[in-house]
Amino acid sequence: MDMPFTFINSAMSADGKISTKERKQVRISGDVDFDRMDDLRATSDAVMVGIGTILADDSSLTVKSEARRSSRKSKGYDENPIRIVIDSKARTPLDADIFIKGEGKRIIAVSGSAPADKVEMLQQKALVIKTGYEQVDLCALMKELSSMGIRRLMVEGGATLNWAMLSSGLVDEVYSFVGNLLIGGTSAPTLVGGVGFVENDILPLKLMSLEKMDEGVLLKWAVINDV
């Protein structure tokens, strides 16, 4: 089965950090980059984040431009792409912005280790897809998303989910805005977290484009998965 075309979009500091060591969201990019991000959301079938990002930022993942929402509507789509949270233990708060803000479908991806009572509550608000035992099985989930008609998937982090997707060979492209600031801190999350690749498995990229944007640079990379 064809997997969805999947890209990561992220903003990082000049030292590769995507937030502070306290997981506080930082405005890394400017208006032009936020507008580009909004366009990517509006032209994707689904947008995915990890539960760490929902707990840290309470992201709504909505399309902010009214014109883009209307354009989606006029083509027969919901105003917002399907919003997906990777949430093995069903920790998504019931009053999270992802449920409150904007119309459209939500998917909470849980694992067999999620408490049944919380799963039942989430089912009132979203489609809950269960894969894996302790953790969400991302490959199985991606196959299920594909069978639902999701062809273009935007992954918006954070560091742990980026790692899990990349190390499972599920990402086609990475778009990284590099901003004009330094955040520092060994424990502050970087673009890719997780346990990291060992020397022989390091993931190669091919530079697709580089563009000066706002006060930073937008880098677009293709992931070379088949080496």
Ligand SMILES: NC(=O)C1=CN([C@@H]2O[C@H](COP(=O)(O)OP(=O)(O)OC[C@H]3O[C@@H](n4cnc5c(N)ncnc54)[C@H](O)[C@@H]3O)[C@@H](O)[C@H]2O)C=CC1
């Ligand atoms: N600057 C930027 O572009 C962005 C920055 N962020 C920042 O990233 C930080 C959050 O990143 P993280 O703490 O790494 O959390 P995360 O958002 O990557 O979520 C990770 C969590 O997902 C869950 N998970 C479920 N199944 C999994 C699987 N199969 N593999 C891996 N994880 C799985 C685990 O509970 C894991 O702790 C926040 O500080 C946020 O502000 C997040 C998005 C964009």
Ligand SMILES: Nc1nc(O)c(N)c(N[C@@H]2O[C@H](COP(=O)(O)O)[C@@H](O)[C@H]2O)n1
């Ligand atoms: N692309 C980008 N640039 C920045 O400078 C950022 N701080 C972030 N952060 C992420 O953007 C998302 C905001 O979503 P909503 O406005 O709530 O829809 C959220 O996931 C942040 O982590 N991104």
